[in-house]
Amino acid sequence: MKDIRNMTHEQITELVVSLGEKAFRSKQIYEWVTKGVSSFDEMTNVSSQLREKLSTVCILDNYKIIEAIKAKDGTIKFLGALRDGNVVESVFMTYKHGHSACISTQVGCKMKCSFCASTLSGVVRSLTAGEYLGQIYALQKYTGERINNVVLMGSGEPLDNYDESAKCIKMATDPQGLNLSVRSITLSTCGLVPEIYKLADEKFGITLAISLHNPFQEEREEIMPITKRYGIKELLKAVDYYIEQTGRRVTFEYALIDGINDSLIHAGQLGVLLKGKLVHVNLIPVNAVKEKDFKPTQIDKINRFKNELLDKYHINTTVRRELGSDINAACGQLRNSKILKGEF
Ligand code: SAH
Numbered sequence: 001m002k003d004i005r006n007m008t009h010e011q012i013t014e015l016v017v018s019l020g021e022k023a024f025r026s027k028q029i030y031e032w033v034t035k036g037v038s039s040f041d042e043m044t045n046v047s048s049q050l051r052e053k054l055s056t057v058c059i060l061d062n063y064k065i066i067e068a069i070k071a072k073d074g075t076i077k078f079l080g081a082l083r084d085g086n087v088v089e090s091v092f093m094t095y096k097h098g099h100s101a102c103i104s105t106q107v108g109c110k111m112k113c114s115f116c117a118s119t120l121s122g123v124v125r126s127l128t129a130g131e132y133l134g135q136i137y138a139l140q141k142y143t144g145e146r147i148n149n150v151v152l153m154g155s156g157e158p159l160d161n162y163d164e165s166a167k168c169i170k171m172a173t174d175p176q177g178l179n180l181s182v183r184s185i186t187l188s189t190c191g192l193v194p195e196i197y198k199l200a201d202e203k204f205g206i207t208l209a210i211s212l213h214n215p216f217q218e219e220r221e222e223i224m225p226i227t228k229r230y231g232i233k234e235l236l237k238a239v240d241y242y243i244e245q246t247g248r249r250v251t252f253e254y255a256l257i258d259g260i261n262d263s264l265i266h267a268g269q270l271g272v273l274l275k276g277k278l279v280h281v282n283l284i285p286v287n288a289v290k291e292k293d294f295k296p297t298q299i300d301k302i303n304r305f306k307n308e309l310l311d312k313y314h315i316n317t318t319v320r321r322e323l324g325s326d327i328n329a330a331c332g333q334l335r336n337s338k339i340l341k342g343e344f
Contacts, residue, residue, distance in 0.1 A: 005130030036137030038062035063138040100149035106156025118155035129167035159195035196238040215269040256297035271313030
């Protein structure tokens with residue numbers, strides 16, 4: 001049976017009409033879905049007859065929150081179960097300009113970045129657009145806050161699940177649904193070049209974030225194996241194309257790992273690669289992952305790296321505020337700790 005969260009407003013209308021009901025009922029149903037209800041019975045202004053009919057043709061799936069861990073800064077990390085029992089993580093964050101949800105796109109990940117916890121046990125499956133949205137609905141319901149920024153930056157590689165990611169973007173920006181602005185949606189990728197071109201051609205105008213983490217081809221290959229398939233030069237050409245097609249500034253994520261990618265030589269090469277482009281660099285001290293042996297760069301060295309980019313290359317660079325660092329907010333960490341304990 002179909003998951004109703006995967007259906008657009010129009011598709012719900014078609015369904016309702018096919019069940020012999022008035023088209024306008026779909027608006028009420030759609031509203032309930034976006035409010036994150038977990039059963040048709042919660043749709044109190046929909047007749048019990050229609051609720052009954054709906055439950056025979058589709059399922060109302062939900063992201064079932066198993067654990068919510070709140071950090072001192074208000075960040076909440078969620079672990080939730082999908083219908084098939086798989087678990088993924090989502091994070092709720094509060095910024096000056098509102099609330100953000102960081103959502104997962106796959107159960108696990110197959111990209112094998114050496115510093116990332118999500119990839120430790122490979123990919124189990126990709127999520128549907130309904131499951132992406134379900135995380136947002138559930139976080140809104142739990143916190144009682146409206147989420148106005150969404151980042152596809154939880155576990156998984158969103159461009160390895162292109163169609164569902166694109167569908168989620170379309171559905172999340174529906175004025176009758178979550179009504180997010182395209183600009184407030186960020187998709188983060190380790191660099192799947194053909195899909196970056198595809199995304200550029202769709203001209204959604206979302207923010208693209210590239211997880212770069214190293215400006216040298218051979219060194220990046222070591223920490224991010226995807227670089228062997230799509231080299232840095234090719235990746236940057238795709239980014240140029242994205243900027244050309246959308247006019248949007250692209251973000252480069254750079255997690256600083258002590259003694260690995262944080263020297264001034266790295267900063268200089270990054271500067272050479274990005275100088276003059278419509279980009280922004282986000283520096284992040286890498287989150288320690290229990291299973292891996294590396295440490296974050298200290299703040300004075302981060303600032304030196306930042307100033308090199310700013311002063312010498314005039315590249316817009318910020319150090320990302322570390323949210324939720326006391327609660328293992330780095331992707332995949334919470335799920336892993338549970339898997340290791342044999343809970344899932
Ligand atoms: N697959 C996508 C999105 C998920 S990862 C991507 O690669 O962009 C989300 C971000 O977290 C990426 O920038 C990723 O490189 C980063 N990341 C993964 N592990 C991290 C860690 N231990 N510390 C800091 N950032 C990490």
